[in-house]
Amino acid sequence: MPSxxxxxxxxxxxxxxxxTWIAEGTxxxxxxxxxxxxxxxxxxxxxGTVQRALRILIDEGVVRxxxxxxxxxxxxxxPAASNALEGMIVVAGFEQPFPHATQGWLDFxxxxxxxxxxxxxxxxxxxxxxxxxxxxxxxxxxxxxxxGVVFPEQLGGVSIDxxxxxxxxxxxxxxxxxxxxxTVYDRVVSDHEAGAYALTRWLIQERGCKRILQLAFAHxxxxxAARRDGYERAMREAGIEPLAPMEFVGVKPASATDDSEVWxxxxxxxxxxxxxPWLTGSSRVDAVLAISDEYVPWxxxxxxxxxxxxxxxxLIAGYDNLWAEQAWQDFELAPPTVTIDRRNQIVGQELxxxxxxxxxxxxxxxxxxxxxxxxxxxxSGAERANIIRFGRPLA
Numbered sequence: 001m002p003s004x005x006x007x008x009x010x011x012x013x014x015x016x017x018x019x020t021w022i023a024e025g026t027x028x029x030x031x032x033x034x035x036x037x038x039x040x041x042x043x044x045x046x047x048g049t050v051q052r053a054l055r056i057l058i059d060e061g062v063v064r065x066x067x068x069x070x071x072x073x074x075x076x077x078x079p080a081a082s083n084a085l086e087g088m089i090v091v092a093g094f095e096q097p098f099p100h101a102t103q104g105w106l107d108f109x110x111x112x113x114x115x116x117x118x119x120x121x122x123x124x125x126x127x128x129x130x131x132x133x134x135x136x137x138x139x140x141x142x143x144x145x146x147x148g149v150v151f152p153e154q155l156g157g158v159s160i161d162x163x164x165x166x167x168x169x170x171x172x173x174x175x176x177x178x179x180x181x182x183t184v185y186d187r188v189v190s191d192h193e194a195g196a197y198a199l200t201r202w203l204i205q206e207r208g209c210k211r212i213l214q215l216a217f218a219h220x221x222x223x224x225a226a227r228r229d230g231y232e233r234a235m236r237e238a239g240i241e242p243l244a245p246m247e248f249v250g251v252k253p254a255s256a257t258d259d260s261e262v263w264x265x266x267x268x269x270x271x272x273x274x275x276x277p278w279l280t281g282s283s284r285v286d287a288v289l290a291i292s293d294e295y296v297p298w299x300x301x302x303x304x305x306x307x308x309x310x311x312x313x314x315l316i317a318g319y320d321n322l323w324a325e326q327a328w329q330d331f332e333l334a335p336p337t338v339t340i341d342r343r344n345q346i347v348g349q350e351l352x353x354x355x356x357x358x359x360x361x362x363x364x365x366x367x368x369x370x371x372x373x374x375x376x377x378x379x380s381g382a383e384r385a386n387i388i389r390f391g392r393p394l395a
Contacts, residue, residue, distance in 0.1 A: 015170035085144030104322030109152035112348020148172035196230030293318035300334030
């Protein structure tokens with residue numbers, strides 16, 4: 001992998017070097033800076049890049065104009081502008097955080113990030129990802145000079161350009177996720193390959209399954225490909241030929257405030273049609289790997305439609321360990337036979353730990369990728385009887 005120094009934007013490299021020179025005293029406080037062209041040559045970047053980097057330092061109050069276009073490094077008798085976010089960690093997480101009780105939901109990544117920030121003796125600012133779509137809000141973060149920014153939600157709807165801009169401003173950035181666009185950034189990744197491998201291996205070894213069907217989104221995200229690798233590895237280790245995945249366009253799961261019954265009926269009808277060839281006739285499968293626990297009740301309803309008992313005639317593996325708290329339980333009470341907990345709280349904590357390591361210079365220049373191992377969860381009978389349900393009670 002190419003080094004971070006070569007991959008990050010030229011402005012970020014220039015800012016990093018200028019700040020190093022300021023900290024080391026190479027650029028003396030109270031004195032005029034070298035001409036822009038000289039800085040351009042010394043930094044190895046274009047003239048426009050130098051000027052944009054200096055503009056950021058001016059906005060921060062580190063550099064000021066003096067006598068026309070002369071730029072002077074602010075001295076001890078000329079205090080820099082107050083940086084409201086200095087020393088804080090910005091968590092670009094949920095706007096209304098922590099609405100769930102079950103830790104399988106993504107908002108617990110933000111919970112973990114806030115916990116790790118507090119444990120480090122620092123303050124955090126939980127900022128809605130939508131706020132970072134505003135140029136004004138982005139400028140506030142850049143000028144505020146926080147210790148860094150973490151993105152708990154695999155981008156959370158934020159454009160990759162936003163992340164690139166913050167990194168170009170010289171801010172440490174750590175993201176939750178993977179994929180080609182993120183390889184130049186420090187990142188924390190859930191081990192989806194290990195998760196799918198653990199599910200498949202458990203179904204084979206503990207329940208004797210031989211025909212296991214994997215549901216998959218057709219758009220092919222990095223995590224879907226990783227899960228495919230884990231499934232195929234477990235099947236082949238057991239001497240079983242993997243089945244082709246059943247790919248489909250995702251149906252948005254309902255939240256507690258949606259018309260859950262409409263969403264359930266729509267999704268169940270869609271999944272039932274797709275599963276018809278797999279749940280009937282001589283090619284019938286004995287287990288299904290659902291994409292998430294949110295899809296398990298749909299698969300269960302499809303099984304019942306074809307006269308199969310979920311959990312007996314058809315085992316359904318979930319993912320995310322959020323089955324006890326989702327709207328579908330009002331219409332199809334079918335917990336997964338087994339599921340995966342991605343340990344979201346640990347993911348959030350590691351996002352902050354990695355950011356602090358980067359900010360303190362404890363790691364090398366290469367972008368670092370830390371992988372969080374998942375946990376296999378087999379819901380007990382007591383847990384199944386204690387499901388948290390939204391909406392109306394079961395009839």
